[in-house]
Amino acid sequence: MITTVIVFVLQAALAFVVSTALFDALHWTLHQWENASSPLLRRLSSWHWVHHKFLGLDMQINPAYARANIWFHILPEYLTSLAGTLVFLLVFPWPPLAVVAVIRTIMLIMTLHEEGLDYNHMSMDRVGGQQGLLWVDNNYHAMHHVYPHNFFSSFANVFDLLAGTACQIKGRKFLVTGASGAFGAAMLERLTRAGGIVETARFGVDYSAGSYIGMRDKLQRAEVLILAHGAKSEDCWNANFVTFRDLTELFTEIGKTRLAPPEVWALGSEVEFHGDMGMEELKSYSASKRAFAAVALDFYRSDVLIYRHIVPSSFTSSMGKGAMSAGAAVSIALFFIRRGFRYVPVTFTGLAVLNFFRFRFFQKGQPDVSQPAE
Secondary structure, eight states, X not given: OXXXXXXXXXXXXXXXXXXXHHHHHHHHHHHHGGGOSSHHHHHHHHHHTHHHHHBOTTSOBOGGGHHHHIXXXXXXXXXXXXXXXXXXXXXXXXXXXHHHHHHHHHHHHHHHHTTTOBTTBSOOSSOOSOOOSSBOOHHHHHHHHHSTTSOOOSSBTTHHHHHTOSSOOTTOEEEEESTTSHHHHHHHXXXXXXXXXXXXXXXXXTBBTTBOGGGHHHHHHOSEEEEXXXXXXXXXXXXXXXXXXXXXXXXXXXXXXXXXXXXXXXXXXXXXXXXXXXXXXXXXXXXXXXXXXXXXXXXXXXXXXXXXEEEEOOBOBTTBOOSBOHHHHHHHHHHHHXXXXXXXXXXXXXXXXXXXXXXXXXXXXXXXOSOOOO
């Protein structure tokens, strides 16, 4: 009996997830047809854009489009998802599919009663930084209305995970530190190639530990701050901890009144996991990276920014030979970021994956922020 119930639930869940992904694929297609050569395809796309007039780029509901939104978005979503559910009659018995169909119909009736308003479609003054990875919440879906050419998933986040459409790059404004280094230079090149608008900031010119006046204008222009600078031997504490912490806090403060949360991508290290291993040359580096990781956990949990923690295996740079090239490290990082990951393991060894559990669950409180003795 218990086995039967479990199978029933799994069949219903699979049908729900796959049928949701089917509509999300149609949703993506309608956006691709916006500039199609065919007038018919452009017309179909324009009908969908009524939904984005109903809940606009400013995340405010426009009641004038409520009825059109029902006809051109809500009903097509319901019918497409229902059709995707009924296809499973070819492989599953009808009872679990009937349950899914009833759930979808109840959701439709509730949405119609509210004239198109539901948990994912309501006015918002500010989008939160805590957004689902596997399941879509209101903050996640709000990003689709702020950045309409990404974030297509509607309930289960299958489509964006597969398609890599959970992060806007084209036309977005990035500020990269450490762009003269291997990782920063590779990130600069990849983002520019993908259509990002990229500006750089140099240590000792635009900022130094405790001095960030030269960064304010650049931070005000940026939507995403990428911290790719650092040091492995000299002044590690300021390079890897103080400036990372201070720039993240300053960027968060500057962006606190924006509709979309400020976003920070910070470069960590597998040394967070294995420490200095008793090696004198790694002590300062390890202490600074672990200190920032402890502070970064607060950023990661915060709702006022989107924080992504990139943890790579060693890569080839001026600091020495590594397990991969900097270009490969950036490509892997962007693969995960485009899929919405906020902890980003870039690894051949697997240590960065294991470090997720240390980073997320096993760090011991706040770090000692006093600089350790050299």
